[in-house]
Amino acid sequence: MHKPSPYLVAKLRKHEALQKRCGPGTAPYAKALRQLESGGSAAAADDDCRYLVSISYNRGLGNRILAIASAFLYAVLTERALLIEQYHGDVAALFCEPFPETTWLFPDGRRFPLRILRDLDGKSKESLGNLLKNTSSSSSWSDRPPPYVYLNLEGGADFHDKLFYCDEQQRLLRGAPWLLMKTDCYLAPGLFLAPSLQGELHRMFPEKNAVFHHLGRYLFHPANAVWHNITAYHREHLAGAGKLVGIQLRVYRGETAQVSQVVLDQALSCARREKLLPAAGTNTTNATLSLSEQTTVLVTSLNPWYYERIRDELGGGVHQPSQERWQRSEDTAHDMKALSEMYLLSTCDVLLTSGMSTFGYVAQGLAGQAPWLMPRRPPWEAPATEVPDPPCVRAASPEPCFHSPSSYNCAARRNYDDIGKAAPFVRRCEDASWWIKLVDGSSQW
Template sequence: MGAAAKQQPSSTPVFSQSATTELQLEALTRRLWLSRGCATRRVLPAVCVAAALAAAFVVLSAGGGSPNGMPASLFFDDAQGSEDIPPSNLTAEHLLDGLLTAEFSYRSCRSRYEFDGYHKKSSHKPSPYLIAKLRKQEALQKRCGPGTAAHKKALQRLESGEGAAADVEEDNCRYLVNISFRGLGNRMLAIASAFLYAVLTERVLLVDGGKDVADLFCEPFSGATWLLPPAGQRSPLRHLDDYGMESKESLGNMLQSGAVVASADGNVSWSSPRPPPYVYLHLAGGYGYHDKLFYCGTHQRLLRGVPWLLMRTDSYLVPGLFLTSSFLGDLETMFPEKDATFYHLGRYLFHPTNAVWHAVTSYYRSNLAGADRRVGIQIRVFQEKQPPQQILDQLLSCVRDEKLLPEIAATNDTSSRAVLVTSLNSWYSDRIRGEYGDRVTGGVHQPSHEGRQRSGDPAHDMRALSEMYLLSMCDVLVTSGLSTFGYVAQGLGGLHPWVMARAPSWDKWTEDQAAPDPPCQRALSVEPCFHSPSYYDCAARRDVDLDKLVPYIRRCVDVSWGIKLVNESSSQW
């Protein structure tokens, strides 16, 4: 752990359910500020966010804290890092070995430069080629992003319904709009996938900011925004949530409607003289055969000339990109260690805002920093009818079999362990605490218990993001199968989790159904699982076993039909 993580526990109250008011105030103030000032003045989002945080601080300070006694200092801590670190003093650790640049102010987004100090040191470094591609993408975002003449021109053409301009390759300003949905874990995996696709295809990434993205994350690009600006009345970007599998603008439907023609040699081209102004990519779970042709090299060449692509997904598409022939050379050079792909992408893209980061670090210092070993347990229940006791028994069997916590009868274990539990229900942490008692000298901790998932609610998502990062700061991790929440935590922390098998929510649960045996399995890598791959081999024109095509694609231990990236050398983290 870095210097920041080694500080002695402070007296700062823990991040718990009582922090709800603080987060709601901060999120409410941000929305009020955006609606009353920024939205009408068309100010840069980064300026609006900074102003909203300042306004929230005034609101919190004026009352001396929340009605529950939670002081404002939990979210605006000036005890450490109150002064900016001069750019000359930022080390390779601060900059994650070149993933980040020193162009941002330390105070504006403290998580950006403090992240490494709270995580285990890793030998996995970003490749020089990946770093070069990131710098190139940053320049593209700055040259073509919102607020530039190029972006204004592109919007005008889009709203007028014109096809691709003749000089589209000359100005090279093309766009990928991420339409993410579902829970925060799904959305983060979708954004990471869209970002990598944007890098590979040299497109500006724009994220639909209507889903509290600005409340959660700092801007990743200096001098540019990744937030999609409000759309005009005639813009195809105005109602992004309306796009779905049946949309006539989807790639799958265009391939069937005559908008695309195929030649005898298998190549495809647009039937009109120019590519359409935009194409919708439906890549969510349950998508059809024609939509899955997105992963074919011939169809990627078809899409290259389209100025705007709108991508809707709830998955981690990256393993599918590794199976797309036109991207393979770039990807293998960018990520020589395939199982470090999300590890690098997540650390580059996702930097919690100061309010979220303060909640994370305050809770860590108060509850976890003093332990020799931190055990993270993430419980996600997909089957409402599954007995909680069965889930608990499965978890305890996993923990005992893998010796993650002291034996109940052990008398010579002097190490200090702390257990962090994240769940919508406090029942599990209460039972774990009762089971282990004083044998877990660092205590059993659960930051919040929401009862149910409320995706898109700013306060709920802030707590969820905080807990993902707290899990990533643990030494070992036990996660629930199929859970994207767990995927993000393991990827950010570079942790090989023990994964508890879970029945998917669409399967019927029977009362006499036995618990999984074994109770958990070690994941093959820290990479997230891609739940909905295309098994179609574009070259062979038939379905194939994807885990037999290349040595770095394997089936997931928690999702038999899913695939994930592993390292060819099978090196351990």
């Protein structure tokens, strides 16, 4: 559906060569480690390798995937080798190595001079935000940049942290040999709003609604065990269906009960309203339909209750790969099942997803199709007691939402009047008006 631009393909080939030249085990990597250990503050020479370390931490798999994709995009834009600091060995267990003849995995052990990467946060003195607050140190960067800078781009990042998206700060960061990034967000919309990065981004991605689609399909090739689970389940339960509908239901712990009649009714109301599913009982009562004429439904939810009710409603042709009941962010086996289900959802002809869910974002992005999105109330509000009207809306694009954008217009040195209209390719998200996403065409609703 979405074809990568020749320029993007060329950039990826160039970046593969950079990863091979600069990756762990090479002479440039050893040199960069020595310089970091010495604590010297000298700008990297033009022929030196520069690095971006993506720090994984205690977040769901959807957030971690979006974080890695964001780090990779920034590494390509700034010509830095990307290294992934794993969270409990998850990346190696979930994904194949994306770069030929090298690794993107941050080496384990004690050789790296900075041994507390996961402890870095917005209070760390090495963060960009705190360095900028110390005007005397930031003003001297152009001559003697720090040996490393921590980029605190989590959801709780403050005003100074988010100056990362300004051209002035991007110029300062160029000389730092090491950047350490921690985020749980999809940063691409913010990068697209930085004027110094826009030219390259527009050439790489003529289709603004397919940025994650191309990044995800390049980076995230499931490891053999995960791929086996995906193909075996698809072959046994989903292959050959005339229409494949994916329903992703996410209910957050503490927000409402794990079993919610309102959530179920909202999904079924949307499906009926938009004619996504056959009439109740049709799949089993109409014996004249062949498999290729029937609708098959894939339900992904932590709780089997939703699957059982949808199956009872339709009379058959409904499948749920796993029933984990609770999200387990430190359980690799759990994440392997989650990744399998993201990919299975991405094979569906139609998607119906829960608002604010990064799990759903990844599935729709890999599929390259805009889902029907079920809005939900913000976590700080009381759970809904009735189905909203309308129960769902069609997303403007398959792109994930950026959950923590900067409202500051760097060029104008004031806040945007409306960040949803900051550029023709940016729009406010359907599931939360304070988030933004990439779209094709006008930014007008």
